[in-house]
Amino acid sequence: MKNARNCDRVTRLKTNRKTSLKQNRRQNKTHVALAGIRGSHSLTRLIMANTAQIINFPEAVNSEGPAIVKADIENGYDxxxxxxxxxxxxxxxxxxxxxxxxxxxxxxxxxxxxxxxxxxxxxxxxxxxxxxxxxxxxxxxxxxxxxxxxxxxxxxxxxxxxxxWSEPEKSKMTPQVKNDLNSQKRLPKKSKTTKNKVENDSPQKKETITKEIEPKGSCPPPRT
Structure with missing residues (x-):
């Protein structure tokens, strides 16, 4: 009886050991799988970080007016x-x-x-x-x-x-040019009186001419 009991205990221990080993193996596999998944996630994150595109968002525009522009020597200076x-x-x-x-x-x-x-x-x-x-x-x-x-x-x-740096020199006129300009300004204008005199004098000239002209066929005056 004792031997049978001992045999049963040994078999139970063996089976328990086998089951525990199987469970440990399963747990190890799950841990490895989880670690692999975590590692793959970290790798994907690294890859995404390296290959990510930089998006330049537009500058904030003030709704009340145009965009604010600030001068900075980093943008260049003279x-x-x-x-x-x-x-x-x-x-x-x-x-x-x-x-x-x-x-x-x-x-x-x-x-x-x-x-x-x-x-x-x-x-x-x-x-x-x-x-x-x-x-x-x-x-x-x-x-x-x-x-x-x-x-x-x-x-x-x-x-x-x-x-x-200075104002440009003004052109100076010579005295001859000034005199010519002044003489042109002082020239008398054509008056109406001269025209009237000519018109009035014209008949007198005609009369004197007719008097001096001798008629045809008249003899010249005798010489003294």
Missing amino acids: RLAHDITDTLARPPVKLSAREYQVIMAVISKTYRFHKSVDWIANGQLAELTGIDETNISKVKGALIKKRILITEGRKVGINPVISE
Whole structure:
């Protein structure tokens, strides 16, 4: 009886061990599977992070007005002498709004690219300033006369010698031209009296002529 009981216990232990081993194996498989799933998720996340597209959303627009634009040197800046900016703030010559626009446009096309002069087309200045292209040459000519802009062939730039900025000299007339103009102004106008005198004198002249003419067939007076 004892041997039978012992045999039963041994068989039960063996079966319990087998079942426990099977359960452990199953649990290990499930853990491995879960770990694999988690690893695959992390891999997919890494791949998605590396291959994700960057979407540039549009800037927020103020509903009440246009978008706010803030100036920042990170977007670029111009190296400009303080004397030029100070002189433009209080110029020694009179400058119109269009002349200021052309000056700033020339600065942006020259100093911004580290150049003193450059060949700048009128169309480029018109695009920057908003001035009609037909008027750009007039404004440039006025600034050249004021010696604010200098030219080197077709190239244009800012005159760095600020002391030369001045109003253009007015053309002085010679005294002979002035006298000629004054004489033209003083010329008398045609009066009606002279015309009347001529008309009145014409019959008297006819009478004197008829008196002096001798009739035909008359003898000449005797000579003394």
